[in-house]
Amino acid sequence: MNRHRVFLAGAAGAIGRRLAPLLLGAGYEVFGTTRSKEKAGALEAQGVVPVVVDAFDARGLANEMTAVRPATVIHQLTDLPPGLDPSRLAEALARNARIRSEGTRNLVAAALAAGARRLVAQSIAWAYAPGPRPYAEDAPLDLGTEGTRAVTVQGVATLEGLVLGSPPLEGVVLRYGQLYGPGTGRDAPAGDAPLHVDAAARAALLAIGRARPGVFNLAEDSGFVSIARARRELGWDPAFRLERGQAA
Secondary structure: OOOOEEEEEOOOOHHHHHHHHHHHHOOOEEEEEEOOHHHHHHHHHHOOEEEEOOOOOHHHHHHHHHHHOOOEEEEOOOOOOHHHOHHHHHHHHHHHHHHHHHHHHHHHHHHHHHOOOEEEEEEEOOOEOOOOOOEOOOOOEOOOOOHHHHHHHHHHHHHHHHHHOOOOOEEEEEEEOEEEEOOOOEOOOOOOOEEEHHHHHHHHHHHHHOOOOEEEEEOOOOOOEOOHHHHHHHOOOOOOOOOOOOOO
16 A cells, blocks of 8 residues: 655745655655756655656646645745845745745646645745734735735735635645744744744644644744644644754
8 A cells, every 4th residue: 555645846945845854754655846857856865756847837737746646735835036035035926926826726726636635735924914913813814905915915815715715625724934944044033923944844744634624823932923723733833843864
């Protein structure tokens, strides 16, 4: 019998690189996507089966996923500049919103075609409309905002709607805080809801088997968002870090 197969979209990204060893260590068979043939070798060296495909290639993505037939799909796709370069960030926000809308739509379609049971997707924890803090998961998103924030929030709303509203897929949305740590461009906590990349990866691992469908806030306990549901239902701890030598 095949081991539980996980299709990790964005395996070469900041979270994907920290998540892959956790998945492999837990006994999952991991198929990881990258757009770069050069990065495929690094994934293979980790023990990940590389899948070179672009999320905007709907047919190619569906073909690759159907060949794998994963039980779980994990969406960690982003399109942000290396080191979060401020000079390139504005244009990247529009590309990232496209990943969240068109890329997610393609992932959902491919997951349904491949017969996947669960889709775990990365979202953000700072898209809430102004209101009382800490924000719980049922607080409204800031859909009335304007400017570049509107592009981001609309992309988030589209992603979450697709993930949560595509039965029979069991959709789990992980609203991550502002990432820091290896590969993120930040070495120290920053923002209202900081989150270490290793703790973010750990949440995705836990979401495969422990999470009921729905939304989870994930951040350090700064008072900006409530992380009570993640602690209670996932057994998640924001202090989690990979052991030395565990990450690639």
